[in-house]
Amino acid sequence: MFRLHHVGTLVADIASARRAMVERFGYRPWTDVITDPVQTAEVQFLHLPGAAQWLELVTPAGPESKLSNALRKGVTLHHLCYEVEDLEGALERLRGQGMLIVGAPAPAVAFGGRRIAWLADKAAPLVELVEAGPGPLRLAELAVPGEGGDRGRAG
C-alpha cells in the first residue's frame, strides 16, 4: 500500500522558502535543515497542523548537486514521496507498470537510515519511496490523535 508521505518542492533557498510557507500558510518546521550527501541536497520538513503528510523543502547542496540543473530549469514541484512497507516489492510493482528506477534503494539521513528509492516516468514529478519502520518522520507520528497533528519540532 502506498501512503503519501510528503511532497518535495525544489527551492533556491530553504530559509526564505520556509519563512514564506510559515507566514503565508501556517506551516511549522518539523525538522532542522538536514544535509544528505548521497542525494547532494539540503532538506527541511515542514508540517501544516492537521495535515497527514509533510512538505519537504529541497535545495541543491552546492553547485555540483544533481538538483542544480532542475532548479535552473525552473522545476518547483519536484517529487511525491510514498511510504511503503515492502520497498523491493513496491519497486518491482512500479517497474512492471512502466516506471524506471532511477535511484536504487539507499539509506537516507533524514529518515534515520531508512532506505529510499527513486522512480520516474515520462511525466513529472519524480516518485520517491521510503520504507516504513522506526526512526524519524514516520507517518504513524501524524496518525496518532494528539501526537503530531498540531505541533512543530524545530525552529
Add this chain to the structure above:
Amino acid sequence: MDALAKLQRIFRDAFDDPTLVVTREFSMSSYPDWDSVATVGIVLATEEEFGIRFTTDEVASTHSVADLLKIVEARTR
C-alpha cells in the same frame, strides 16, 4: 530498420525534432537538451521498441547513443 535507425526515431520523438540526425557519438555532452529527464523517456521508449528491460545501473550509465546501442545489441543478439 537497424537499431540505430530505430533509436534515431526515438530521439526525434523525444526532442520533437523530425530532422535530428543521431550517430553513435550523439551524447548528453554534445546535445544540451538531453538531460536526465529526457533519458527517462528515451530509455522507456527503447525498452518498448526492442522489448528489453534496462537495469538501474544501466539507466544511470546511459549518456550516449553508443551506451544505448551496447545494451540493445547485447540483449537482442
